[in-house]
Amino acid sequence: MRALSAAELLDVWERGLAHSPAQRAxxxxxxxxxxxxxxxxxxxxxGRRDAQLLALREQTFGPQLASTTICPACAEQLEFNVDIADVRATSNTELEATLDLTHSDYDVEFRLPTGLDLATLDPGASVETNRQHLLRRCVIIARSAGSEVAAEELPAEVGAAIAQRMAKADPLADVQIALACPQCQHTWPTPFDIVSFFWIEIHAWANRLLREVHSLASAYGWREAEVLALSPWRRQAYLELIEP
Ligand SMILES: [Zn+2]
Incomplete structure (x- = not known):
């Protein structure tokens, strides 16, 4: 993995705007x-995809993840900081290629969902439709009393058991951050999704950068590529000269 230049990251932002989060990843x-x-x-x-995204986020914007949330107990707004290293610690580096599950009369062989599986989901479809779609893609073979069963015919509780097993086998796919409210001492886990977190940051960064390009291009007559080729420090120094 390599760090992305300002021009490349801006290009990713532009291409990603029209796509789903999984495709942006x-x-x-x-x-x-x-x-x-x-x-x-x-x-x-x-989980493996998200480990790569966490590493890229660290190279791009640094090792600290900062966010705000509302305490569900007392509605206090709080800021929290998490180290990428702490999130990565939940990663399972030895992922099995296929997993087996025996639940009531059912024997199911399946694999973990991939980034490609998520990219094929329809963002406009219901959660249930997308859940069935994922199950159809990830179930390799399912049997009940020796006869083969289609993934869509598996009872809901078998589907839920498969989802649980997937989460356990690939813990970084479903990161929960433990939070504590300084106001009322309430503690709770909050889900953390690196794809949407990183995208919100890239979106804010791109808008800020385009404003900087606009200011510098207007003041000095430079082209966009010339402004993007400047280091952030040099860009900032020129901005301060024109915006005293
Ligand atoms: Zn609270």
Whole structure:
């Protein structure tokens, strides 16, 4: 993996705008991990994909994740900081290729969902429809009393058991951050999704950068590529000269 230049990150932002979060994740990784074929990146499990995205986030914006949330007990607004290293610690580096589950009369062999599986989901479809779609893609074979059963015919509780097993086998796919409210001492876990977190940051960064390009291009007559080629420090120094 390599760090992305300002011009490349701006390009990713522009291309990603029209796409779903799962597709944005693939666009980002395809550029940063250009030594790995994109077909291979698309087959990474969600946890493995997210480990790569966390590493890229660290290279791009640093090792600290800062966010705000509302305490569910007392409605106090609080800021929290998490180290990427702490999130990564939940990662399971030895992922099994296939998993087995025996639940009541059912024996199911399945694999973990990949970034490509998520990219094929319809953002407009219901959660249930997308859940069934994922199950159909990830179940390799299911049997009940010796006869083969289609993934869509599995009872809901077997589907839920498969989802639980997937989460356990690929813990980084479903990161929960433990929070504590300084006001009322309430503690609770909050889900953390690196794809949407990183995208919100890239979106804010891109808007800020375009404003900077506009200011510098207007003041000095430079082209966009010339402004983007400046280091952030040099860009800032010129901005301060024109905006005293
Ligand atoms: Zn509270």
């Amino acid at each position: 693939l666009i980002l990784l395809a550029l940063a991990c250009d030594e790995t074929p994109v077909e291979q990146l698309a087959q990474f499990s969600i």
